[in-house]
Amino acid sequence: MEPRTLLAEAIGTFALLFAGMLAITNDASLLGIAFAHGLAIAVMAMALGTVSGGQFNPAVSIGLSLTGHQDWRTTAAYIPAQLVGAVLGAAAALVVAGQGALSKVGYANPALATGVGAGAGLLAEIIATAFLVLVVVKVAIYQRSVLGGLVVGLTVVVGVLAVGPETGAALNPARALGSAVVSGQWANHWIYWVGPVLGAGLGAFIATYTENVRPRPEPRLPN
Secondary structure (H helix, E strand, C coil): CCCCHHHHHHHHHHHHHHHHHHHHHHCHHHHHHHHHHHHHHHHHHHHHHHHHCCCCCHHHHHHHCCCCCCHHHHHHHHHHHHHHHHHHHHHHHHHHHCCHHHHHHHHCCCCCCCCCHHHHHHHHHHHHHHHHHHHHHHHHHHHHCCCHHHHHHHHHHHHHHHHHHHCCCCCCCHHHHHHHHHCCCCCCCCCCHHHHHHHHCCCCCHHHHHHHHHCCCCCCCCC
């Protein structure tokens, strides 16, 4: 494994945490927060995608291995790099914004909204991450679109807009870990690991199954 690929994954995940947490700290609207996360992924993927693939998310890395597009040794190397980048990005956001400002917004830590149970939160993270991994595999891998990074980033925007008010829309264990480390708040943290990993499996299955399905020929009617 080349150090530059691990560095690329760490930098991209750093950018996600730094931009996303500061957007929340600066009282951005839900739309602004969604685009801060999504555009961070988009621009970093398009900048660093040729180096590492621009995954920046353990769930995405797992999804690529489940579909056979990435060996498990690469995924096992990428995930620690992503987690380190996330923690450093969160720490940088803390230094820039200050503890007082970040503490007012719960250190931008993904959390379940009042009245949202663990089961509902888990389901939300599973579904939103499944969409994300589905798009990554279909658009960036099968279709090899030059706009793949942008489309993936927009999928993150959709996910944050859809389930952000309910769960904080991590869709990414690294995103949840970074803010949890700097905040020391670990309530329901397991949801942001189990949900995205299960969602990655679901998205990988759908992507592979639908890619392999071919239209069946119409049966010929007897003359």
